Amino acid sequence: GDSVTQMEGPVTLSEEAFLTINCTYTATGYPSLFWYVQYPGEGLQLLLKATKADDKGSNKGFEATYRKETTSFHLEKGSVQVSDSAVYFCALRNYGQNFVFGPGTRLSVLP
Amino acid sequence: ETGVTQTPRHLVMGMTNKKSLKCEQHLGHNAMYWYKQSAKKPLELMFVYSLEERVENNSVPSRFSPECPNSSHLFLHLHTLQPEDSALYLCASSSQRGDTQYFGPGTRLTVL
Numbered sequence: 001g002d003s004v005t006q007m008e009g010p011v012t013l014s015e016e017a018f019l020t021i022n023c024t025y026t027a028t029g030y031p032s033l034f035w036y037v038q039y040p041g042e043g044l045q046l047l048l049k050a051t052k053a054d055d056k057g058s059n060k061g062f063e064a065t066y067r068k069e070t071t072s073f074h075l076e077k078g079s080v081q082v083s084d085s086a087v088y089f090c091a092l093r094n095y096g097q098n099f100v101f102g103p104g105t106r107l108s109v110l111p
Numbered sequence: 112e113t114g115v116t117q118t119p120r121h122l123v124m125g126m127t128n129k130k131s132l133k134c135e136q137h138l139g140h141n142a143m144y145w146y147k148q149s150a151k152k153p154l155e156l157m158f159v160y161s162l163e164e165r166v167e168n169n170s171v172p173s174r175f176s177p178e179c180p181n182s183s184h185l186f187l188h189l190h191t192l193q194p195e196d197s198a199l200y201l202c203a204s205s206s207q208r209g210d211t212q213y214f215g216p217g218t219r220l221t222v223l
Contacts, residue, residue, distance in 0.1 A: 042217070043215050097209055
């Protein structure tokens with residue numbers, strides 16, 4: 001079945017550092033790919049998405065590019081802030097199917 | 112209110128109690144979902160409702176009983192739970208089944 005693998009962390013960075021969280025997937029067909037973020041004490045929020053190969057999703061300074069050749073959707077941000085501390089989930093969804101979530105990566109940003 | 116709301120936000124119950132979790136979406140969506148989020152485990156999809164009809168039940172024990180009286184409301188009725196059922200229960204909705212999901216803040220459940 002479809003699956004998502006991501007680095008589990010925790011990832012600890014200093015403020016203004018560059019962030020990369022790796023995500024790779026296994027899926028049949030051409031799934032849509034997503035990043036969700038969960039801040040402490042809250043539910044998951046959609047951060048960005050890409051629906052086809054080579055698409056780039058972006059939001060709040062975060063970016064991820066759908067790479068079909070490497071089955072990857074790595075999340076990047078050029079300069080993290082303390083307020084970015086959260087758990088980040090990579091997910092995929094094939095048309096008409098349920099979401100498949102990765103295990104989540106906890107990010108801590110220190111001032 | 113906007114988005115997806117859940118009540119209560121926190122719940123502590125004994126193993127013999129009966130309680131219910133409530134979810135309400137204000138997005139005009141037709142599909143709703145219950146997830147269980149436990150520490151150090153992946154997000155688990157429990158139930159899926161589409162147009163108020165249950166379309167998926169992922170081998171969830173019968174002590175969890177969902178109810179979807181209309182497309183805006185979803186309940187999870189709980190009875191004779193076990194301590195291992197302690198978790199964050201998340202509700203989500205989407206315009207149609209399989210579309211982008213929008214989550215509520217969750218109910219933190221503790222079973223004593």
